[in-house]
Amino acid sequence: KQEVTQIPAALSVPEGENLVLNCSFTDSAIYNLQWFRQDPGKGLTSLLLIQSSQREQTSGRLNASLDKSSGRSTLYIAASQPGDSATYLCAVRDISSGSARQLTFGSGTQLTVLP
Amino acid sequence: DTGVSQDPRHKITKRGQNVTFRCDPISEHNRLYWYRQTLGQGPEFLTYFQNEAQLEKSRLLSDRFSAERPKGSFSTLEIQRTEQGDSAMYLCASGGGFQDFSGNTIYFGEGSWLTVV
Numbered sequence: 001k002q003e004v005t006q007i008p009a010a011l012s013v014p015e016g017e018n019l020v021l022n023c024s025f026t027d028s029a030i031y032n033l034q035w036f037r038q039d040p041g042k043g044l045t046s047l048l049l050i051q052s053s054q055r056e057q058t059s060g061r062l063n064a065s066l067d068k069s070s071g072r073s074t075l076y077i078a079a080s081q082p083g084d085s086a087t088y089l090c091a092v093r094d095i096s097s098g099s100a101r102q103l104t105f106g107s108g109t110q111l112t113v114l115p
Numbered sequence: 116d117t118g119v120s121q122d123p124r125h126k127i128t129k130r131g132q133n134v135t136f137r138c139d140p141i142s143e144h145n146r147l148y149w150y151r152q153t154l155g156q157g158p159e160f161l162t163y164f165q166n167e168a169q170l171e172k173s174r175l176l177s178d179r180f181s182a183e184r185p186k187g188s189f190s191t192l193e194i195q196r197t198e199q200g201d202s203a204m205y206l207c208a209s210g211g212g213f214q215d216f217s218g219n220t221i222y223f224g225e226g227s228w229l230t231v232v
Contacts, residue, residue, distance in 0.1 A: 041228070042225055043121075044208075044223040046220050046223075098171050100148070100163035102163060102171070103221070107156050108157055
């Protein structure tokens with residue numbers, strides 16, 4: 001059974017810092033990996049999707065990498081801003097998850113960017 | 116509106132009552148998912164529809180839970196005889212296509228918060 005772990009569980013940084021969020025997964029047989037953002041009490045917003053054949057994806061100040069063989073992904077946020085404060089969730093879509101191909105999520109990293 | 120809509124956004128109910136949540140997916144999407152999320156945890160998969168067919172159900176979906184998608188468009192999730200442990204956010208998500216999963220993302224609604232008192 002796929003397990004996804006995110007470290008750290010919480011992170012607090014001053015505005016302007018570059019930071020890295022980590023995600024690891026136990027089964028490397030995946031279709032893709034997604035990073036989501038979740039604001040308090042809200043739904044999930046997709047940030048980046050990396051296909052299993054890709055190594056990284058970039059969107060603005062965000063860069064996500066994928067090392068499928070070692071079961072790791074990182075989300076790099078450059079020049080952090082207070083508006084980046086949210087919970088960041090990593091999720092993988094397993095090849096073995098049946099016809100649903102549902103996502104398996106980590107517990108998230110709660111990021112606070114201090115002004 | 117091109118997003119996934121969920122209703123109601125918040126529901127407070129007494130233990131033992133039944134509740135129903137509705138999800139309207141993005142109109143052209145044939146895949147629909149329900150997830151449950153408790154505080155401090157990531158969402159957990161509950162069930163999956165491809166068009167009107169319910170193809171997957173998690174072990175989390177006890178016999179008090181039932182989901183439908185009668186015409187392959189909107190979906191409902193009903194919880195009967197609610198228990199305090201049912202308190203959570205119920206998230207709906209939809210996605211398009213099912214031939215190639217590698218590049219397909221899914222889109223989440225804002226969720227429906229359930230508090231059982």
